[in-house]
Each structure stands twice: as C-alpha cells, then as structure tokens.
Amino acid sequence: MPSTYRLAIVGTGGIAHLHAAELRRHVPDRFELVAAVDPDTGRLDAFNAQFGLERGYASIEELLANEELDLVDLCTPPVAHGPGAIAALEAGVGVVCEKPPALSLEEFDRIAAAAAASKGDFSIISQHRFGSAAERVRNMSAAGVLGKLAVAKCDTLWFRPAEYFAVDWRGRWETEGGGPTMGHGIHQIDTLLSLVGPWSEVVATAHRHRRDTNTEDVSHAIVTLESGASVVITNSLLSPREVSQIRLDYDNATVELDHLYGYGDSNWTVTPLEEHVEEVMQAWYSKPRGQSSGHGAQFARIADALDGKAAPPVNVTEARRTLELLAAIYASAFTGKRVRAGEIDPTSPFYQRMNGSGAPWPDRK
Template sequence: MSSTYRLAIVGTGGIAHLHADELRKHVPGRIELVAAVDPDTARLDAFKDKFGVARGYASIEELLANEELDLVDLCTPPVAHAPGAIAALEAGVGVVCEKPPALSLEEFDRIAAAAAASTADFAVISQHRFGSAAERVRNMTASGVLGRLAVAKCDTLWFRPEEYFAVEWRGRWETEGGGPTMGHGIHQIDTLLSLVGPWSEVVATAHRHRRRTNTEDVSHAIVTLESGASVVITNSLLSPREVSQIRLDFDTATVELDHLYGYGDDDWRIHPIASAADDVQRAWAGEPRGQASGHGAQFKRIADALDGRTTPPVPLEEARRTLELLAAIYASAFTGKRVRAGDIDPTSPFYQRMDGSGAPWPDLK
C-alpha cells in the first residue's frame, strides 16, 4: 500500500524548480513537498509561491528542528551537500542528493558513516539510470544475448560560455569540486557504469583550454573495466554542438545513445551483426518500454522503495564507485600515472580534494 512521504527541498535555484516540477508531475499524492530552505528570502518566497509550499526556512538546521520529514532533497551548490546530508541523517531523515554527492571521497565517506549510524538512507540523483531503454540494455546484457562488451565510449560534449562561471561557486575546487568531469560528465559516467559494471584502472588527461576557471574545462580518460573491456571518456564544456553520447560495442551488436539532458526510447539505436540479428532484435523489441529518463522516473523508484521499506536507489556503494572514478581521472591527469580502483585511500591527496596535489595550471584569483 502506498503512503504519502513528506519532503523538503533545500536550495531553491534552478535545479530545485526542476525537482519540484517533476515531483508534481510524476509522484502526486506519493511525495508531498511541504517545505523549502534558502537563506535568500526573496528567492525562497518566489519558490514557495510558485509551488504552493507552505513553510520556508533559512537553514537546514532550522528546517529539521521544526518539521516532521521523511526526506530532504538537497538542491544546493555541491559545497553544501555533505553538511546538509549529515545533518539530515543525524536527525533520522532520509536524503536525496543531487550530483555530485560530495566534493571528495573523504566527504562522501563521512556521509556514508552518518548513513550507517542513522535509521534513514542516503540516495544520489542519477536520473539517467531509470529510463526503460537503459534497463532493457542491462537486461539484455545479463541474458547474454549481446555477448561480452569489448569497446565503449562515453562523451559529455556541452557548451558553457564564460558568463556561466560568473556564479560564485562555479569553476572552483573548493565549492564545485571540479569542472565538467565532476559537475557535468558525472551524469553520463554514472549511467555508463550502471550499464557496464565496475572499472579497474584509468589513464587520463585534463586541460584548461578556454574558460577562466580554476578547474578544467576538458578531460579525456581511457578506462579499463573489471570485465577487461575498454572505454574512452571525454568531458567538455567547449563544444558548441552539444550532445551526450554512449556507445557500447558488444560481440553481437553496437548499442548507441545520443541525447542531451534526457532520453526516451527513440534516442537509442541498436545495430546487430547479421548472424545474431533475429535474437538481438527480438530482445530489443521487448519490455520495458516507454519510460523516459529523468528525475521523475527516479522519484517513482524512491517512493516505491519507501513503500517496500527498502533502500532507495542509487545505493551508496554504486554512488561511491562513480565518484572514485572521477577522483581517479583527476589523479591520473595531474600526476601522469595510471590509477587503479582502490589506489585513492586516505593517504592520497586526491582523497581529500579532487585536485589533490594541485592542477598543473595556476589558480585564478
């Protein structure tokens, strides 16, 4: 039997408006938006008026002291994710957190420790995992109809002009955690790992070509998976024709996804080899179908998990695996060394900060 869960959104910027819209469209009566948090009173009041939110607060601490909640939805800049998550978990309130979940592995592990000590759960928004086509690819991989993966690519080719970085927290290691690898490519990289499984090692480069930021504006990585398959990843904020792409070359077919900020079934294509065409096409024509990726799709899964008293997706270990790969890309790019899964432990500077021992370009003041 479904229940109604009380949720508060923390932060009322653009992504919070998207979340509130998705909650209203996709889980009405299941997840109720009851409060919002923002220290900017004018922005908070505008958000409350737009979405009919009764109560607003200046801080998450004030929120937690005054509301009975099932979930807080963290839509703040990344620098506030870990403090907000830990505060909510210590209060016994579940957390849904936008990406990136933390600025570093050290912060993430503190969130994980708070979740382990709490009666509540922590889940990361990874909305592109939940489209029906991605689920179908995972099912086809598990069934063996695609054979083994050999080669893949994962590109986030976006464009952000200089004025995008006029927002104070953007383009700074201390507040955003990184550039397109951390804040933009994470969407596709996380989706990729949900399709192909764990990674084992990476060799990478990162560059600051054009934007006046302290973080990179482009990165490239060659990743070896535990399965032995190889993946090439590019993350860019300098690409005028914007596209997000995943290509998977299996033994019996190539699977391709081209989209930008979200996909439907029609954004995927499959190209089987002749000898396997009938089996591959039969599986591709099957279920599930009709669910676009997006926050609404994940909010439905979160409500289902709460109804079933199970951990909402995406679990901590999978979110950490994605964040560890991002840290390893930076570590390899800035040290010139191959980095293996597990190498970035608490003794590594890249455990504490994504720029670790320092980017190979001067900070801009």
C-alpha cells in the same frame, strides 16, 4: 496501498524548480512537498509562491528542528551537499542528493558513515539510469543476448559560456569540486557504469583551454573495466554542438545512445551482427518500454523503495564507485600515472580533494 512521503527541498535555484515540477507532474500522490530552505529570503518566497508552499526556512538545521520529514532533497550548490546530508542523516531523515554527492572521497565517506548510523538512507540523483531503454540494455547484457562488451565510449560534450561561471561557486575546486568531469559528465559516467559494471583502472588527461576557472574545462580518460573491456570518456564545456553519447560495442551488436539532457526510447539504436539479428531485436523490442529518463522516473523508484522499506536507488556503494572514478581521473591527469580502483586511500591527497596535489595550471582569483 502506496504511502505518501513528506519531502522538503533544500536550495531553491534552477535545479530545485526542476525537481519540484517533476515531483508534482509525475509522483504527486507519492510525495508531499511540505517546505523549502534557502538563506535568500526573496528567492525562497518566490519558490514557495510558485509551488504553493506555506513554510520556508533559512537553514537545514531550522528545517529539521521544525518539520517531521521522510526525505530531504538537496538541491544546493555542491559545497553544501556534505554538511546538509550529514545534518539530515543525523536527524534520522533520508536524503536524496543532486550531483556530485560530495566534494571529495573523504567527505563522501563521512556521509556514508552518517548513513550507516542513521535510520535514513542516502542516495544520489542519477536520473539517466531510469529510462526503460537503459533497463532493457542491462537486461539484455545480463541475459547474454549482446555477448561480451569489448569497447565503449562515453561523451559529455556540452557548451558553457564564460558568463556561466559568473556564479561565484562555479569553476572552483573548493565549492564545485571540479569542472565538467565532476559537475557535468558525472551523470553520463554513472549511467555508463550502471550498464557496463565496475572499473579497474584509468589513464587520463585534463585541460583548462578556454574558461576563466580554477578547474578543468575538458578531460579525457581511458578506462579499463573489471570485465577487461575498454572505455574512452570525454567531458567538455567547449563544444558548440552539444551532445551526450554512449556507445557500447558488444560481440553481437552495437548499442548507442545519442541525446542531450534526457532520453526516450527513440534516442537509442541497436545494430546487431547479421547472424544475431533475430535474437537481439526480439530482446530489444521487449519490455520495459516507454519510460523516458528523468527525475520523475527516479523519484518513483525512490517511493517504491520506501514502500518496501529498502534503500532507495542510487545507493552509497554505487555513488562512491562513480565518485572514485572521477577522483582517479583527476589523480591520473595531474600525476601522469595510471590509477587503479582502490588506490586512492586516506593517504592520498586526491582522497582529500579532487585536485589533490594541485592542477598543472595556476589558480585564478
């Protein structure tokens, strides 16, 4: 019989409302939402009233001192992810964290150390991994049906107006960690890596074209995978026709995903070479089918992992691989050099912060 796990949400902004709604809609019998945390009393009270919660706290420390929990769901601004995760893990409570998991590799490694010493696990929200079509593509690739990957692209082309950055923590290295590379493209990039495997090196550029921020508003990267395949990645907040796209060109077929903030099976297309139509399409129409991407799908997998006493997806190793690629994109963009996996170590300024030795434009106050 599946267990029900006690969960508290930390932060009660827009993403917390989405998490709470997804928990209630998709896995109400797997998680009991018992409390919320926010230093803003008005916002906390409104959240608790909406979701029928009796208890609220001003800090995660107060929460941990008063509640018996299985999981803390961090929905705070990025600057609070690291301190919140470490506090929960040191209390022996598992953590699921919204993106990005940390502001830097240095902070992430402190989270990983806390997780290694804790009975709780740390995992990162990456809801686009969990649609059935993505799982099918991974299965087809592993089975060799698609052949070897040759070329891929991964685009997060979104639009955020100037007013979006009126929120004081947005657009600042010290509180958001980066621009669209870090805060928006991360989900699409992580989904890509879950499909194509580890990366080996990157050459990149980043630009601040339009927005009044300290971070970039556009970045481009050419990534070489360990397999030898090449990937082009673009992240933008300046694109009026918003779209999220992944295209994978294998030897036997092209696989494409075209969506915005979430997908179903219908958002994917497969175009096989004529001589491989039968085997590719037979695999494509196999199971699993019918599961859209989304937070509910990931929370169901988290509950399954807890039932089996396994580390929830997406784990420390997978989350770090994605974060390291983001750090490498910034390092390449700001130094003009090719950056290889493993190269950003504690001696690098890009290990300490995503803007490393500094962006090629002045900070705006």
